[in-house]
Amino acid sequence: xxxxxxxxxxxxxxxxxxxxxxxxxxxxxxxxxxxxxxxxxxxxxxxxxxxxxxxxxxxxxxxxxxxxxxxxxxxxxxxxxxxxxxxxxxxxxxxxxxxxxxxxxxxxxxxxxxxxxxxxxxxxxxxxxxxxxxxxxxxxxxxxxxxxxxxxxxxxxxxxxxxxxxxxxxxxxxxxxxxxxxxxxxxxxxxxxxxxxxxxxxxxxxxxxxxxxxxxxxxxxxxxxxxxxxxxxxxxxxxxxxxxxxxxxxxxxxxxxxxxxxxxxxxxxxxxxxxxxxxxxxxxxxxxxxxxxxxxxxxxxxxxxxxxxxxxxxxxxxxxxxxxxxxxxxxxxxxxx
Amino acid sequence: xxxxxxxxxxxxxxxxxxxxxxxxxxxxxxxxxxxxxxxxxxxxxxxxxxxxxxxxxxxxxxxxxxxxxxxxxxxxxxxxxxxxxxxxxxxxxxxxxxxxxxxxxxxxxxxxxxxxxxxxxxxxxxxxxxxxxxxxxxxxxxxxxxxxxxxxxxxxxxxxxxxxxxxxxxxxxxxxxxxxxxxxxxxxxxxxxxxxxxxxxxxxxxxxxxxxxxxxxxxxxxxxxxxxxxxxxxxxxxxxxxxxxxxxxxxxxxxxxxxxxxxxxxxxxxxxxxxxxxxxxxxxxxxxxxxxxxxxxxxxxxxxxxxxxxxxxxxxxxxxxxxxxxxxxxxxxxxxx
DNA sequence: TTGTACGCGTTATCAC
DNA sequence: GTGATAACGCGTACAA
Numbered sequence: 001x002x003x004x005x006x007x008x009x010x011x012x013x014x015x016x017x018x019x020x021x022x023x024x025x026x027x028x029x030x031x032x033x034x035x036x037x038x039x040x041x042x043x044x045x046x047x048x049x050x051x052x053x054x055x056x057x058x059x060x061x062x063x064x065x066x067x068x069x070x071x072x073x074x075x076x077x078x079x080x081x082x083x084x085x086x087x088x089x090x091x092x093x094x095x096x097x098x099x100x101x102x103x104x105x106x107x108x109x110x111x112x113x114x115x116x117x118x119x120x121x122x123x124x125x126x127x128x129x130x131x132x133x134x135x136x137x138x139x140x141x142x143x144x145x146x147x148x149x150x151x152x153x154x155x156x157x158x159x160x161x162x163x164x165x166x167x168x169x170x171x172x173x174x175x176x177x178x179x180x181x182x183x184x185x186x187x188x189x190x191x192x193x194x195x196x197x198x199x200x201x202x203x204x205x206x207x208x209x210x211x212x213x214x215x216x217x218x219x220x221x222x223x224x225x226x227x228x229x230x231x232x233x234x235x236x237x238x239x240x241x242x243x244x245x246x247x248x249x250x251x252x253x254x255x256x257x258x259x260x261x262x263x264x265x266x267x268x269x270x271x272x273x274x275x276x277x278x279x280x281x282x283x284x285x286x287x288x289x290x291x292x293x294x295x296x297x298x299x300x301x302x303x304x305x306x307x308x309x310x311x312x313x314x315x316x317x318x319x320x321x322x323x324x325x326x327x328x329x330x331x332x333x334x335x336x337x
Numbered sequence: 338x339x340x341x342x343x344x345x346x347x348x349x350x351x352x353x354x355x356x357x358x359x360x361x362x363x364x365x366x367x368x369x370x371x372x373x374x375x376x377x378x379x380x381x382x383x384x385x386x387x388x389x390x391x392x393x394x395x396x397x398x399x400x401x402x403x404x405x406x407x408x409x410x411x412x413x414x415x416x417x418x419x420x421x422x423x424x425x426x427x428x429x430x431x432x433x434x435x436x437x438x439x440x441x442x443x444x445x446x447x448x449x450x451x452x453x454x455x456x457x458x459x460x461x462x463x464x465x466x467x468x469x470x471x472x473x474x475x476x477x478x479x480x481x482x483x484x485x486x487x488x489x490x491x492x493x494x495x496x497x498x499x500x501x502x503x504x505x506x507x508x509x510x511x512x513x514x515x516x517x518x519x520x521x522x523x524x525x526x527x528x529x530x531x532x533x534x535x536x537x538x539x540x541x542x543x544x545x546x547x548x549x550x551x552x553x554x555x556x557x558x559x560x561x562x563x564x565x566x567x568x569x570x571x572x573x574x575x576x577x578x579x580x581x582x583x584x585x586x587x588x589x590x591x592x593x594x595x596x597x598x599x600x601x602x603x604x605x606x607x608x609x610x611x612x613x614x615x616x617x618x619x620x621x622x623x624x625x626x627x628x629x630x631x632x633x634x635x636x637x638x639x640x641x642x643x644x645x646x647x648x649x650x651x652x653x654x655x656x657x658x659x660x661x662x663x664x665x666x667x668x669x670x671x672x673x674x
Numbered sequence: 675t676t677g678t679a680c681g682c683g684t685t686a687t688c689a690c
Numbered sequence: 691g692t693g694a695t696a697a698c699g700c701g702t703a704c705a706a
Contacts, residue, residue, distance in 0.1 A: 339683055339684090340683065340684070340685095341683075351683090351684085352684095352685080352686090355683095355684070355685060355686095359685085362685095377680070385684080386682085386683050387683040388682085388683080388684090388686090389682070389683035390683080390684060390685080391684090391686050392682090392683080392684070393683080393684045393686085394684080394685070394686095569676095628687090642679090
């Protein structure tokens with residue numbers, strides 16, 4: 001079904017049909033003719049050919065979403081939020097996985113640009129990220145989600161990392177913990193850098209001990225790195241009764257590694273996570289963590305991007321509030337050997 | 338950058354450039370000219386305009402993927418498999434969520450068809466599903482994944498459900514269980530129907546008790562339904578020492594509901610799942626379940642679909658093997674009151 | 675209020 | 691081997 005066929009059956013010209021079907025130009029056409037055209041297009045089950053539309057208008061009604069890995073449980077709700085927001089506006093999302101690889105990110109962005117996406121949502125950016133350069137040069141609207149880049153010319157939707165870490169520390173201190181270690185995330189990521197900076201800031205403000213051995217840096221947000229970092233902290237020799245982890249997966253790995261050393265959580269060691277991924281309430285022990293609003297974050301990013309498409313607007317930066325969820329991986333400080 | 342601009346810089350005609358850039362027609366062109374064209378296209382950073390390509394060829398190099406909900410942990414690995422397989426062939430995936438809603442499925446399929454997808458991967462189909470009708474009428478290749486429809490004219494990639502249930506029952510019998518209940522999945526889904534049929538078949542074959550009260554039917558694969566079904570089984574009054582759940586989420590809900598009744602898993606009651614979703618090894622108790630190959634299944638579906646695009650081939654049906662993963666939610670039958 | 679004419683970038687079918 | 695030309699379906703200045 002094409003405009004031409006509708007035009008033939010109704011007995012008008014193609015361009016009349018085109019105008020009648022477009023709500024922006026519909027008022028130019030005689031209402032009675034509009035009526036007939038709409039009826040015919042419904043009956044003939046007309047659907048606009050998006051390729052022709054794109055070729056003509058340079059818009060695809062498609063946006064590219066780049067994430068590290070859809071298999072990582074934190075991303076599906078974000079993606080769902082993005083997709084729901086976009087769908088309501090008539091956009092569709094194409095999603096690509098980088099596995100944290102910079103080259104793959106670049107080639108995905110290139111591929112999306114080649115497909116003429118109307119915008120980009122990036123959940124995979126590093127703080128200094130040249131994968132965006134092509135997109136910025138092309139003038140394609142970009143929103144980063146969950147993470148952000150240093151230069152604030154790129155719009156973003158993130159959470160209040162400082163507040164999250166502050167609440168974790170306040171909670172641990174209220175339980176009597178004095179020597180608190182951290183497993184920090186990758187410092188090339190804004191979440192890693194900000195959560196670590198917040199930890200240092202509030203640790204000092206609360207007058208907690210601050211020895212270098214009490215921080216281990218993970219090179220990736222996964223369980224294996226959580227395990228490795230626990231080993232590193234333990235090998236450091238300094239005493240501590242709680243570990244603040246920069247995300248849930250690190251915490252899950254940390255708890256497993258502690259158990260191998262005979263250190264029970266929470267009796268011997270309190271452990272906290274970050275993100276409140278799905279299932280964190282069902283693992284053993286259920287995890288005390290900072291809840292972020294994954295779906296809402298994705299949805300906000302999708303809405304923000306749509307506002308940017310077409311018009312020249314200044315970059316926006318949304319910061320969502322967090323919440324501390326206290327479960328059973330934290331307990332009062334005890335006298336561990 | 339367009340073909341025209343390359344043609345101008347090299348000093349040949351557009352169609353020559355088009356042919357030189359297409360590996361299928363490249364041999365028609367003088368190798369020296371090909372060389373120059375490739376060089377120029379690289380330097381000018383040429384990228385084919387996919388809209389123009391699509392308009393001309395009626396192919397979009399895009400395929401639509403319809404799933405119930407990306408937020409459900411079983412789907413991300415499947416999607417990842419699909420995407421990886423497609424990406425290797427130059428295809429991109431657009432994903433839509435139905436939330437198990439028939440109307441949404443229909444409208445998503447319609448939307449994808451309107452976008453001119455080259456094929457469809459459906460993880461959301463019911464056994465009798467009219468949402469496919471439009472697609473079948475359009476002649477768009479379809480592969481269903483994880484589930485299948487009754488009519489075997491639609492290609493599919495699924496797992497060996499009979500074998501999975503057989504292994505679960507064999508395991509439970511070896512632990513001394515005689516009265517085994519089931520929480521069956523929705524019977525409109527092939528997985529629900531087949532796992533239930535397998536249960537009935539093997540229960541009879543193994544000479545186990547088969548009273549009607551020992552089966553509860555979930556209306557959806559989620560934790561809440563798992564809880565409800567446990568209540569139903571308990572209210573039935575018949576004694577049983579093990580519950581076979583049609584999937585992991587039902588099992589997770591079942592264990593929680595049992596705990597509320599003071600029935601401990603596995604000491605008082607063995608519980609098994611199906612799928613081996615992420616985190617099932619970390620929950621309390623870790624879940625004995627049937628492992629399916631989610632990534633591989635998605636990958637196989639992506640490859641199968643690509644084989645179908647363009648050529649007229651008979652439908653294929655792949656059945657992947659399963660594996661029983663024994664963890665701590667199953668234990669020898671004890672004498673429960 | 676409607677029709678005419680053109681072009682978006684590509685590929686396919688001719689002709690040379 | 692290469693060039694010329696038409697066509698894919700649509701939107702939009704311009705003309706009527």
